[in-house]
Amino acid sequence: IAGITQAPTSQILAAGRRMTLRCTQDMRHNAMYWYRQDLGLGLRLIHYSNTAGTTGKGEVPDGYSVSRANTDDFPLTLASAVPSQTSVYFCASSDRSYNEQFFGPGTRLTVL
Amino acid sequence: GQNIDQPTEMTATEGAIVQINCTYQTSGFNGLFWYQQHAGEAPTFLSYNVLDGLEEKGRFSSFLSRSKGYSYLLLKELQMKDSASYLCAVRDSNYQLIWGAGTKLIIKP
Numbered sequence: 001i002a003g004i005t006q007a008p009t010s011q012i013l014a015a016g017r018r019m020t021l022r023c024t025q026d027m028r029h030n031a032m033y034w035y036r037q038d039l040g041l042g043l044r045l046i047h048y049s050n051t052a053g054t055t056g057k058g059e060v061p062d063g064y065s066v067s068r069a070n071t072d073d074f075p076l077t078l079a080s081a082v083p084s085q086t087s088v089y090f091c092a093s094s095d096r097s098y099n100e101q102f103f104g105p106g107t108r109l110t111v112l
Numbered sequence: 113g114q115n116i117d118q119p120t121e122m123t124a125t126e127g128a129i130v131q132i133n134c135t136y137q138t139s140g141f142n143g144l145f146w147y148q149q150h151a152g153e154a155p156t157f158l159s160y161n162v163l164d165g166l167e168e169k170g171r172f173s174s175f176l177s178r179s180k181g182y183s184y185l186l187l188k189e190l191q192m193k194d195s196a197s198y199l200c201a202v203r204d205s206n207y208q209l210i211w212g213a214g215t216k217l218i219i220k221p
Binding site: 040041042043044045048058090099100101102103104105106 | 116143145154155156160201209210
């Protein structure tokens with residue numbers, strides 16, 4: 001692994017189903033983030049984690065949950081998917097000592 | 113509220129120069145970032161400004177004026193591969209990034 005990976009690449013999901021998007025980084029970055037990107041809108045922060053064992057809510061956390069059991073993994077769970085959660089989801093990470101965030105390739109999620 | 117404004121779309125000619133503007137109103141300021149995002153791909157980091165002035169990196173330069181809440185990204189010697197969306201983001205007082213909707217840059221031969 002080099003950088004950040006996300007799985008799945010894309011998914012079509014029935015409304016009401018539970019879904020976990022996976023994110024793994026191998027850069028030993030302390031901070032990790034989940035964003036959603038919708039047409040015409042900027043990236044919006046869903047949840048973040050400044051370090052393993054801690055998480056925080058972003059701008060649009062409702063309907064989503066996260067966990068950070070270790071440094072490398074930061075899964076995002078939709079407990080009961082709704083059509084408004086149709087979006088492209090990006091995971092990102094950053095080191096406290098560096099400024100930029102590094103992004104994974106994204107997961108395209110469609111909720112029907 | 114927090115707000116970042118950028119033009120939705122711009123068109124430029126191969127070999128020319130283009131300036132993409134970004135204005136912001138945020139709760140606190142801890143730096144401004146520019147990212148490039150090709151269609152269907154992830155954003156990638158281009159530049160970072162925290163002090164007023166111009167930062168130059170090859171064909172790309174970024175300028176910041178904190179007193180005016182204003183930044184621009186300058187792209188010189190445009191190439192077809194520069195066709196992409198350019199995202200402006202400000203790190204606020206909570207050290208979270210607030211993102212603009214992005215400027216889609218179309219390069220014509």
